[in-house]
Structure formats: structure tokens, C-alpha cells
Amino acid sequence: MKPFIALSATAAPFLHDNIDTDVIIRVERLVGLTGHGDLGPWCFEALRYLPDGSENPDFILNQEPYRKSEVLLAGANFGCGSSREGAVWAMMGMGLKAVLAPSFGQIFYNNCFQNGMLPVVLPRTSIEEIISELRPDTGMTSVTVDLERQLVVSPGGREYVFETPPLRRQALLKGLEADDLSLTLKREAAIAAHQAHDRQRRPWIYESVEVQS
Amino acid sequence: MPGRTMFQKIWDDHVVADLGDNVFLLHIDRHILHDLGGPGGILSVKQRGLRIRNPELTFATPDHAISSARGRAGTSEVGIRLLEGLRSGTRSAGIRLFDVGEVGQGIVHVIGPELGLTLPGALLVCGDSHTCTHGGIGAMAFGIGTTELTHVLATQTLVQPRPKTMRIHLEGEMAVGVTAKDLILHLIGTVGVGGGSGYAVEYAGSAIRSMGIEERLTVCNLSIELGAKIGMIAPDEKTFAYLKGRKFAPAGELWGRATAYWRTLPSDVNAEFDREVEIQVGNVAPHVTWGTSPEQVLPVDGLIPDMADVTDVGKREAAVAALKYMGLQPGKPIIGTPVDWVFIGSCANSRLSDLRSAAEVARGRKVASSVRAWVVPGSESVKRQAEAEGLDAVFRSAGFEWREPGCSMCLAANGETVPAGQRSVSTSNRNFVGRQGPGARTHLASPATAAAAAIAGHIADVRKLGN
Numbered sequence: 098m099k100p101f102i103a104l105s106a107t108a109a110p111f112l113h114d115n116i117d118t119d120v121i122i123r124v125e126r127l128v129g130l131t132g133h134g135d136l137g138p139w140c141f142e143a144l145r146y147l148p149d150g151s152e153n154p155d156f157i158l159n160q161e162p163y164r165k166s167e168v169l170l171a172g173a174n175f176g177c178g179s180s181r182e183g184a185v186w187a188m189m190g191m192g193l194k195a196v197l198a199p200s201f202g203q204i205f206y207n208n209c210f211q212n213g214m215l216p217v218v219l220p221r222t223s224i225e226e227i228i229s230e231l232r233p234d235t236g237m238t239s240v241t242v243d244l245e246r247q248l249v250v251s252p253g254g255r256e257y258v259f260e261t262p263p264l265r266r267q268a269l270l271k272g273l274e275a276d277d278l279s280l281t282l283k284r285e286a287a288i289a290a291h292q293a294h295d296r297q298r299r300p301w302i303y304e305s306v307e308v309q310s
Numbered sequence: 311m312p313g314r315t316m317f318q319k320i321w322d323d324h325v326v327a328d329l330g331d332n333v334f335l336l337h338i339d340r341h342i343l344h345d346l347g348g349p350g351g352i353l354s355v356k357q358r359g360l361r362i363r364n365p366e367l368t369f370a371t372p373d374h375a376i377s378s379a380r381g382r383a384g385t386s387e388v389g390i391r392l393l394e395g396l397r398s399g400t401r402s403a404g405i406r407l408f409d410v411g412e413v414g415q416g417i418v419h420v421i422g423p424e425l426g427l428t429l430p431g432a433l434l435v436c437g438d439s440h441t442c443t444h445g446g447i448g449a450m451a452f453g454i455g456t457t458e459l460t461h462v463l464a465t466q467t468l469v470q471p472r473p474k475t476m477r478i479h480l481e482g483e484m485a486v487g488v489t490a491k492d493l494i495l496h497l498i499g500t501v502g503v504g505g506g507s508g509y510a511v512e513y514a515g516s517a518i519r520s521m522g523i524e525e526r527l528t529v530c531n532l533s534i535e536l537g538a539k540i541g542m543i544a545p546d547e548k549t550f551a552y553l554k555g556r557k558f559a560p561a562g563e564l565w566g567r568a569t570a571y572w573r574t575l576p577s578d579v580n581a582e583f584d585r586e587v588e589i590q591v592g593n594v595a596p597h598v599t600w601g602t603s604p605e606q607v608l609p610v611d612g613l614i615p616d617m618a619d620v621t622d623v624g625k626r627e628a629a630v631a632a633l634k635y636m637g638l639q640p641g642k643p644i645i646g647t648p649v650d651w652v653f654i655g656s657c658a659n660s661r662l663s664d665l666r667s668a669a670e671v672a673r674g675r676k677v678a679s680s681v682r683a684w685v686v687p688g689s690e691s692v693k694r695q696a697e698a699e700g701l702d703a704v705f706r707s708a709g710f711e712w713r714e715p716g717c718s719m720c721l722a723a724n725g726e727t728v729p730a731g732q733r734s735v736s737t738s739n740r741n742f743v744g745r746q747g748p749g750a751r752t753h754l755a756s757p758a759t760a761a762a763a764a765i766a767g768h769i770a771d772v773r774k775l776g777n
Contacts, residue, residue: 112624113624113627113628114504114624114625114628115503115504115603115605115628117603117740117742119721119740119742119743119744119745120742120743120744123744123748124346124721124722124723125722125723125725127346128346128374128375128386128388128389128392128723129375129388129389129391129392130350131350142744143743143744143748148730148749172624173504174503174504174507174537177503177504177507177534177537178439178534178535178740178742179438179439179721179740180437180438180439180453180454180455181455182455182456182457183456185455200504200507200508200537201507202507202537203473203507203508203537203538203539204439204452204453204454204455204539207454207455207458207470208455208456208457208458211455211457211458212457262331262332262333262471263330263331264329264330264331264333264469276457277457277458277461277469278358278457278460278461278464278465280469281335281461281464281465281467281469282360282464282465284326284327284335284465284467285465287326287327287335288326288337288363288465288466288467291326291337292337292466295323295337298323298571299323299431299568299571300564300567301429301560301564301565301567301568302339302367302429302432303366303367304560304564305426305558305559305560305561305564306366306367306406306427306558307366
């Protein structure tokens, strides 16, 4: 996982509530996938293409200058629904690196951090303000997302402070060395001790499956 | 000092380490793998040079990608590859697999409770967002992503932020013809699909207490459609009676110890929740969705919303897009909307009581000639019990197709899709754009309402179905 420290890039307005992960990536594109695949072309498929397979000109990420967006200015409950981590892979596959939204689907929110994509929670009014400053005709569409300072800077220079869970922030700032699994493997002794104690307290959790297996 | 919620009690008993800032390393008691995520997860552990830490706490079954046709005919090449991958991966890791044709095979969220793998107070995870279903037994259960799945296989733990708590009281008595599915759809319509975001939900109240276990599983199943990763219901005597004698439930001396522990789990009377919601269920009618989000729902005898009545700009815009996708006219009754497909199945509604409820409607009637109707039992066990009761015969003689257990058309991961532009009434839990296939139009409903739609050929009020 690459570290995420700060980013200044084109931000696309996509202020729709309840965008679910089925819409971000269809399950059909994930069946039998090995690794993260090349899902970029299928991201937002139902919105991005017309039934004949051509691009839907109404979809924001098909329009200039938003084709090269790295930041998405999204609505509430973004990434709700299915747990599919492919939603994050697909978004990253089309070049997106940060999503700003009033709230996120909980599983999607966790999945973002596992892959180096930054989900930023900002009040809806702040996101609306940022969107109101976008000037695609003059190219004023760049938003800065600074994880080090936990600050978003709008195209017009307004600053918005955000919070990221400290452990997640550290992991993103450092990149791969700090992923959950590497850290947890160092806690094997604590896991073994927990299980030994738990076995006394709740033996059926362990024994009722051992007897039957 | 306030008492503890059931959520907090279960959480506390699973903390391996407090990582600070409200993040914890939690022990996982049960992990269920399916054919979509299981093979890759097992492989990724090997690729990192690690071992499956507790194969005896891990279980697997194919459900997502296998065909629901007789003999599993038509399972795609990829589906077969996944099934083979699940077989070889679980064999080499020593993980118990419930294979095709064997009792134990079925939708992950149907087989967990059915086998007694899901227990009150247990922490259960699965790479599927509807894992919240298992909360109906009093477990803490939630869906996880691919990276988290690998983490669980390798360490039997998971790093999780602790959510806030919400209690939802469902009070009163449900009217005749109204089911647990209708209640939860009504609740989602009231609270919204983001209403539970960031919370672990506990369902309580007299309506919950009077429900059977399978109905409670249906309620908890749609917690994720409220935005809540976790939904749970306090275990009671009904839960214990349901579990007793199940294959992996504690037996003998362990049963006594387990039930004594389970009785300590319900929230203390003085427990405090971050949010409390109360819903009176007495006037709730059968519900059906009209849009592309589960919150876009209405009583079956209601009118499709008129956009002029939707004041919130965002909601109006979403409603306009949804009505366009669904091909519906605002202000018209939803009853009478012609239907092409009916799907009775999925982790929301494919258990024996669901099939009985649908069969009661289908008995002695015929599926309309314009409708193709499927019944996909949730598990091999459900299928066999239903056949022993003759439910399959009721469905078949009414013109329904009786199929093999799995997820099937709920998410169409096995290629079983509703064709573009066609309308389906489905007992599943998601009416998202393209969920049942590109361009498919999905109306969520209860098994009884779905069966009524199959008979009538259009969306119908099951309470007023003629002969």
C-alpha cells in the first residue's frame, strides 16, 4: 500500500446520497477475480455508460475537466450496501484517491483504509461550499486533501478541518509497513492468552465445534 | 453508573487488545467463507507465507456463484473454478466445508443459525454485508471486506472501531397479513438507509419478543440496509429452544454452562444507548419498495410518491432518477403494476417459515401466465424439510419453479439475472440499480406479497387476493 500524505487534484461534484457499492462495481465484474484486477473501466458502470456501451455524456466523470479527477465530492452514506472491497479497487482503478462525504457505509469506510484510499467525513454544507467554488470553465477545480494536517482546502482557498481515526491516519501516512495484519501478527501472544482464558469462560465456543468436526 | 448494553457485554468479552482511540483488536469466534471470497482469502494467506490460525473455527459453503438449477446445471466456468478453489482450499487448510448436495450447504446466513454455529454472545464474521442476519440469535455479527477476511484467517482477530449504540423498539401487535419483512421495510422507510450508520442496533420491544427466530433473522438481515453493520436481538427462551440439539450447538454439560452465560447477555435495565427509536407496529401494512433504495418504500395500498410532495432537494432528485429507472408514474397506486419475475429466496427470506408463508398464498392458485416465478430455498436442509412437508408440490402445481439452494437472483453473481427493463418482485434485501442484472427493476417485498404478485401478475395486496 502506498502512503497517502497530501494531494492536490481535480475534484468532481457527485453529491448524490446513498451511492451503493453495487453501483460502484457490479458483482459480475468481481466473480473469479484474482488480485485487485483492472476494474477501473467498470467503475460506476451503470451511470457511466449508456445501454449501447457508449459513454453517458451526462455522467460527471465523463466530462472535462473531471475525467482526471482524483477527489470525489460525494453525498451521504457513500459506499453503502455490499461489503465488496472491489468497490474501492474500482475507484482507485479509475484514478480516485480520496472521497469527501457527509457519511460513509461502514464496511466501505474500513475497506478504503485497507487500500490507501482516504475517506474524509465533512458536513454536507462544507461539501456544498466546495462544489460551489468549482469553475470547470477556468480550470479552477483543484482541491487539496492534506492528511498530515487533516485539512481540506477548497479551490478558493477555504480551509476545512477533518478528523481521521488516529490509527488509520498513521497507517496511511506510513504505507504498507503499518497495515493491520503486520501489526496483529506481532500480538500473537495476546491472542493465545485471550483464547486460553476464553476457553475456561466459554468452553462451548471451542469444544462444540471440535467434537463435531 | 449506567448498566451495559448487550452490545457492550459481547464486545468486552472479545477484546484481545485495546488499541486506543476507540479501536480494538477483537477475537473472532466463528468465520464463515463462501465461494466468492473464500478461495481468494485462503490463497492470500498462503501467499503471505502465513497459516490459517484456527481452521476449526472457520466454516465454508458455496452459495454465491453456483447455479440454482437442478444438478447445478449451468454453473459458469468461473463458478466451477470458485467451487473447486473452495474445495481444495478448505481441504488443504482443514476447514469444514458443507458441499453441494450435503445438509449444511446453503446461503451462509441461513446455515449458520441452522447448524448451531451461530450462538448468542458469539462474534461471527463473513465476507458479506448481510452477516448482520446472525444477530437474530443474539450473536454480534458483521460483514467484512477482502483484506479483513485475510486478517481473520491469519490471526482469528480483527481490528475494529467501536460503533455507537442504537435501540429500536418495535411495539405492539402486527396486523394479519403483515410480516417481519414488512416491519423492517417500514422501519427503513422511516429512519432512512443512512439512519443506522455508525451504530450497532439492538431491536427490542413486544413485537420482537413475539416473533419467532426466523422472523428475527429477517429483521436483523436488513440492518445493513439501515446503514448499521450490526443488528442484534437479545436471546430468550425461544432462542434456546431453537438452538437446542442443533449440530454444532453446545450439548450435555456445555449446554447448561452456555445457557447460563447467554442469560447474562440482554442489556441491563439501566443501560444507556446513544440513540433510541420507537415504532408502533399495529398500523403497519404490507410494504413494497418503489425505487432503487430500500428506503424508497410504501404500504402496498399506497401511492407512488408525487415529486411535488418531496421537499428535500436531494431526495427529490434521487426519487426522479429512481422512478425513471423503475419505469413508474408518480402519484399512481403501486398496486396493479405488472410484474415479469418473482423471486422467493435470499438470506432475507428463504427459511422454512418464509416458504410456508408463500406456499399458503400459492396453494390452489396459479402463477399468472406473464410471470416467471422462482422459489430458491435458503439451504439444503430447508429444501429437504420443505419437500417433506410437500411445499415443493404446492409451488410446482401453482407454476413456480422449485430450485436448488443458494443466493441466486438476489445479486445475480451466478448469472441468474432478471433481464433489462423487466420488473421483479423479490423477497431479497436490495433494490439497487442493476442488482438483479443490468437494467432489472426490483421491488422488495415479503414472501407472501411476492407470491401474491406471482398469482395476480401484478403488485397486489396479499390481504385482498381473490380466489
